[in-house]
Amino acid sequence: MFARRFLALLGPLAATALLLVAPGAARAQTTLLNVSYDVAREYYKDYNPVFVKYWKGKAGQDIAVNQSHAGSSAQARAVADGLEADVVTMNQATDIDLLASRGLVVADWTKRFPNNAAPNFSTMVYLVRKGNPKGVKDWGDLVKPGVAVVIPNPKTAGNGRYTYLAAWGYALRQKGGNEASAKAFVTALFKNVPVLDTGGRGATTTFAQRNIGDVLVTFENEVYLIQKELGADKVEIVYPSVSIRADNPVALIERVVDKKGTRAVAKAYLDYLYSDEAQEIAAKYHYRPVSAAISKKYASTFRPIPLLTVEEVFGSWAAAQKAHFADGGSFDQIYQK
Amino acid sequence: MSRRTRHNVLPGFNLAMGYTLFYLGLIVLIPLSAAFIKTFALTWAQFWGAVSTPRVVASYQLTFGASLIGAAINAFFGLIVAWVLVRYTFPGKRILDALVDLPFALPTAVAGIALTALWAENGWIGSLLKPLGIKVAFTPLGVVLALTFIGLPFVVRTVQPVLEDLESELEDAAASLGATRWQTFVHVILPTILPALLTGFALAFARAVGEYGSVVFIAGNLPMKTEITPLLIITKLEQYDYNGATALAVVMLLFSFVLLLLINVLQWWANRRAGRES
Amino acid sequence: MAGATTILTKPVAGASVAIDVQRNRRSTEEHPAVKWGLIGLAVAFMLLFLIMPLVTVFFEAFRKGVGVYLAALSEPEALSAIKLTLLIAGIAVPVNLVFGVAASWAIAKFDFRGKALLITLIDLPFSVSPIVSGLIYVLVFGAQGWFGPWLQAHDMKVIFAVPGIVLATIFVTFPFIARELIPLMMAQGAEEEEAAIVLGASGWQTFWYVTLPNIKWGVLYGVILCNARAMGEFGAVSVVSGHIRGQTNTMPLHVEILYNEYQFAAAFAVASLLALLAFVTLGLKSFVEWKARAEHEILPLEAPRT
Numbered sequence: 023m024f025a026r027r028f029l030a031l032l033g034p035l036a037a038t039a040l041l042l043v044a045p046g047a048a049r050a051q052t053t054l055l056n057v058s059y060d061v062a063r064e065y066y067k068d069y070n071p072v073f074v075k076y077w078k079g080k081a082g083q084d085i086a087v088n089q090s091h092a093g094s095s096a097q098a099r100a101v102a103d104g105l106e107a108d109v110v111t112m113n114q115a116t117d118i119d120l121l122a123s124r125g126l127v128v129a130d131w132t133k134r135f136p137n138n139a140a141p142n143f144s145t146m147v148y149l150v151r152k153g154n155p156k157g158v159k160d161w162g163d164l165v166k167p168g169v170a171v172v173i174p175n176p177k178t179a180g181n182g183r184y185t186y187l188a189a190w191g192y193a194l195r196q197k198g199g200n201e202a203s204a205k206a207f208v209t210a211l212f213k214n215v216p217v218l219d220t221g222g223r224g225a226t227t228t229f230a231q232r233n234i235g236d237v238l239v240t241f242e243n244e245v246y247l248i249q250k251e252l253g254a255d256k257v258e259i260v261y262p263s264v265s266i267r268a269d270n271p272v273a274l275i276e277r278v279v280d281k282k283g284t285r286a287v288a289k290a291y292l293d294y295l296y297s298d299e300a301q302e303i304a305a306k307y308h309y310r311p312v313s314a315a316i317s318k319k320y321a322s323t324f325r326p327i328p329l330l331t332v333e334e335v336f337g338s339w340a341a342a343q344k345a346h347f348a349d350g351g352s353f354d355q356i357y358q359k
Numbered sequence: 360m361s362r363r364t365r366h367n368v369l370p371g372f373n374l375a376m377g378y379t380l381f382y383l384g385l386i387v388l389i390p391l392s393a394a395f396i397k398t399f400a401l402t403w404a405q406f407w408g409a410v411s412t413p414r415v416v417a418s419y420q421l422t423f424g425a426s427l428i429g430a431a432i433n434a435f436f437g438l439i440v441a442w443v444l445v446r447y448t449f450p451g452k453r454i455l456d457a458l459v460d461l462p463f464a465l466p467t468a469v470a471g472i473a474l475t476a477l478w479a480e481n482g483w484i485g486s487l488l489k490p491l492g493i494k495v496a497f498t499p500l501g502v503v504l505a506l507t508f509i510g511l512p513f514v515v516r517t518v519q520p521v522l523e524d525l526e527s528e529l530e531d532a533a534a535s536l537g538a539t540r541w542q543t544f545v546h547v548i549l550p551t552i553l554p555a556l557l558t559g560f561a562l563a564f565a566r567a568v569g570e571y572g573s574v575v576f577i578a579g580n581l582p583m584k585t586e587i588t589p590l591l592i593i594t595k596l597e598q599y600d601y602n603g604a605t606a607l608a609v610v611m612l613l614f615s616f617v618l619l620l621l622i623n624v625l626q627w628w629a630n631r632r633a634g635r636e637s
Numbered sequence: 638m639a640g641a642t643t644i645l646t647k648p649v650a651g652a653s654v655a656i657d658v659q660r661n662r663r664s665t666e667e668h669p670a671v672k673w674g675l676i677g678l679a680v681a682f683m684l685l686f687l688i689m690p691l692v693t694v695f696f697e698a699f700r701k702g703v704g705v706y707l708a709a710l711s712e713p714e715a716l717s718a719i720k721l722t723l724l725i726a727g728i729a730v731p732v733n734l735v736f737g738v739a740a741s742w743a744i745a746k747f748d749f750r751g752k753a754l755l756i757t758l759i760d761l762p763f764s765v766s767p768i769v770s771g772l773i774y775v776l777v778f779g780a781q782g783w784f785g786p787w788l789q790a791h792d793m794k795v796i797f798a799v800p801g802i803v804l805a806t807i808f809v810t811f812p813f814i815a816r817e818l819i820p821l822m823m824a825q826g827a828e829e830e831e832a833a834i835v836l837g838a839s840g841w842q843t844f845w846y847v848t849l850p851n852i853k854w855g856v857l858y859g860v861i862l863c864n865a866r867a868m869g870e871f872g873a874v875s876v877v878s879g880h881i882r883g884q885t886n887t888m889p890l891h892v893e894i895l896y897n898e899y900q901f902a903a904a905f906a907v908a909s910l911l912a913l914l915a916f917v918t919l920g921l922k923s924f925v926e927w928k929a930r931a932e933h934e935i936l937p938l939e940a941p942r943t
Contacts, residue, residue, distance in 0.1 A: 060894060088882060092880045096596075097880070100879055103780050218579065223896055227576075232480070247898070369831060370834070379736065391773055393776035394776065442675060461691055462687070463869050465911060466871045466893070467767075469892060473691075473694050507686065512865075551824060562816060565764035566764070569769070627753045
């Protein structure tokens, strides 16, 4: 009879499945878990073997590095909720601030590693259609009538947040610029946004595959990924007169490294991100390196443009977050009548 | 709650009901109660502030409205698809039957991207609609489209087994008594499959209300216009506002609960009526 | 109505239902124009809503050629994601099957107060936004959740490990089989079972030889739906998974990460495999159908055989 056989089949299947779950926790080898944001997978895929080799030579210990990638804020939440990361490598300081506020990361985490604990950084640039038909050169061109700009939602996407802050900073720096004029400028900018995607990737699809919008504002390192995926003949890159520095900060998760006894190797993992070898891998993936030597070597790749920082324009990330992206903040006000 | 009346010959009620309640409590009710308890951390004013801003209310309207429309479309076409799959033979029927479950197997994001690719103005279908002045992607229509897609299997798969089970004798009898095919359908077939149809409708609706992954790609997500409530829950979480997020989730849950309860009572009543007619 | 007729037309020992449908019913057939009209409508609807999106998925998957497609599927991370997804579905589906049968037995075969309420509670997981479905387990088992500190003290992991993914998957697929069986069993009524009991069959015998053959198609559809959803679930799983490469990444999560890395073709390749996996269950269904029919021809009264 069919039904009986069917159930008879499922029973052992379930039992086997449960048996498979049981082990898995115990593992003799030292492993690190690097919890990171989503575009960085390829970079760390290259970096990990380099570090494993370096550590083997230095400490004579075999280690394995596991990676976890998803949206930066979602990853920070997961770590706060118990995901056992030894280190976090994020693309936004607020995500590590959250962990510091929960006591998982030391309060002065920016001082624990060089350069505000950011071994590399990126910035916001424009992608326009081939030949730049709308003649987009700078932030001022984005608010012109008839120019459609694709920017992801600043409340859900790091791209959107940095773009918003860069535009705000640009407007402040104009002659006679003040809070009110900056707000008016950013409001005009978002009036030109036809679709608010939830992530940078979705915004890229909207721009590239759906042919919506004249400009896509996104991270410099992602622009090259987009060109690679779509072909360089369809789009071109425009550097605005000024942009914003998007640091990719890192931190140790105190509770986890103490519990697992991995403090030394985890710290070395982050320290080695500043080595020339690692900096070169970063440059290869179009992250701007902080090492002077490597920066010089890749000077032709990374066009020098003046970069604002969140701290100098807004005081701190926390202040920027509260004033602009919290519920009822300046971004929400754009969409209120 | 357990008061047996009619079928007390059958054994196993206590075992089956006990297990049902235990499992329901363990998997669904206890974890869900965590969301409610989290919400209690808010004062009433904070709670009300989080769930009643104009932007949130606009998102409720879109979410529940589009879900109802999507479920209605599915009820109508789902019935036809189920009927055709059970009653007729035609080339390609098996493949069609196999495809019905597709919306569940595809990760929702992939479904969203594929649908947007088709219905955007430069897509295969969207480009045909453009001359007619119809825009689907990045409008509320797009939301309806995505919600129709993800709820499609429910009606088909709940109606299908009941149709397969339907006795042809009844239809024979109706026909021999002079009923037209349409009369037979309305008075004999429809009452029997109505509970299943309503179930399918309810499930398609329920699933649509919570859907996030596929919608955000096709909706455009403009506040007040095409922003769904689950997206607002995510934006709260992005700000680490767990309480605000669960507050919205709880409101949605209560809404859905009341609507589902209404549908289920209606269905129970339809079932009773069908039972009594015999 | 349906119940009363079943007792008239069917003998006790579970004559197969599907066969009845094949019977001649010339007097009750639609006009060919109506029939083909309905078929046309159904096909058009499915074409628009199902086939075209599916074609798009495969189109995108093969955009960069077969090499990229195969490479995307044979990557170690993809393979471990496939294994994990099969494992999760292998646990979640049987567990929900047992629940579905128990719940539908209690609800469809007995009368009690609050039935509509109970059914509504069973439906509830459908209407919970997937992200929230994951979040509630974080609230229960997370580091700051109810059992989090206790679990941490005992070095046990629920969320950000396989058990958490299993729980979230069970939650989102919770209602499928129950909701498939309840309307079906209600339509069938309890008369056949009652007759069997009166004739001296035990409860289990009644269930195995009377109820189960009657509901097997419902069970099958429920399992197929449940399985498809268990494999395809993204939102809830993404919250509780931890996204650890090669360990807690399911196929839908792998698709997401590939997509976010601008590996469009690879993302769609993995997605197309998910779609194909769902079809495997349907192949199974066709096989069982065929088998059941063949068996029925030899043995009109189904006897339990190995």
